[in-house]
Amino acid sequence: MASLFMAPLRSPVPVLAHRAFRLSTTSSRTVRAYSTPLSSSYIRPKHQYHFPRRNHFTSYSTVVVQDKPRGRARRIITSVVLSLGSFIVGGYFALSYAPPYLTSLIMGSIPTDEDTLRWEAPDEFTREIDEHIKNCEAARLLRENPDWTESRPHLKLPDEVRQHNLTASTLAGPDMIVVPPYVFNEKGGKSMVCIFYVGTHVSGHPGIVHGGFLATMLDEGLARCAFAAMPNKVGVTAQLNISYKKPTMAGQFLVLIAKTTKVEGRKAWAEGWLEPLEGLDLQGEERIKSRLVEANALFIEPKHAKVLKNLYRQAT
Helix, strand or coil, X not given: CHHHHHCCCCCCHHHHHHHHHHHCCCCCEEEEEEECCCCCCCCXXXXXXXXXXXXXXXXXXXXXXXXXXXXXXXXXXXXXXXXXXXXXXXXXXXXXXXXXXXXXXXHCCCCCHHHHCCCCCCCHHHHHHHHHHHCCHHHHHXXXXXXXXXXXXXXXXXXXXXXXXXXXXXXXXXXXXXXXXXXXXXXXXXXXXXEEEECCCCECCCCEECHHHHHHHHHHHHHHHHHCCCCCCCCEEEEEEEEECCCCECCEEEEEEEEEEEEECCEEEEEEEEEECCCCCCCCCCCHHHCCEEEEEEEECCCCHHHHHHHHCCCC
16 A cells, blocks of 8 residues: 555646636636656556645646637637728729729829810919920920820829929929920820920039939939830839930920830830920931930839829829
């Protein structure tokens, strides 16, 4: 009998823990289970039985069983998170195929190309500049060609968007981009002509237009040309190379000419240049010696281009 009580026995912790989990109902339960010292290495014979006692052979172990209400709260939180995620994903795809009236609600009222051409100058000096561009020979020839469309893209942006735009707001005004540029686009995004007047408040050296300003205008002009040839009509600048040929004097009319050179899937390449409007003859040979700045660029259509296309479909 002495060996029956002196032999260390196998711990019943797993059995008690299993039973404790099965007995769990609606409240937290604390189950005490007995175990033998870790140094025990004996195995109880099959014919021997042991009833746990609170003596020096045993120690206590605690098993906490979670209640059902806490599991129910976890399921509710999971359901809310999944529902919110579904709503966000569904909204993303809904915007991808948003109809024109929904686009107008998002961006505000978007004027048509014809609406932008009815812009009124605020003062006499601005009116003279606007009339000079509108009636110049280059604008008249492009306007008469059915393969070209005329617009003033800066005026197509809703006021909520325009006030945050660099060229349509920050750089626009007296002695900068005095009047919204006139833009002529050839069908299929083949080429683009932009005519504008640049004032003296965008100078780097006194009387000379800042090179960064010219790079901005070329980046936007080449993009406006290439985007029209891309699948979803929108993209981002991946590369832009600028070559300054001559100083560009402030206080003059400029023309930006751009051409799309290649399109491969979501990529489009374009090249263009800036030159004085004075003496421009679109029907004659190119005035290579008159070029002030030359540029070429690569544009890539982003993966979420369908969403951007619907948000800006009428504002390009």
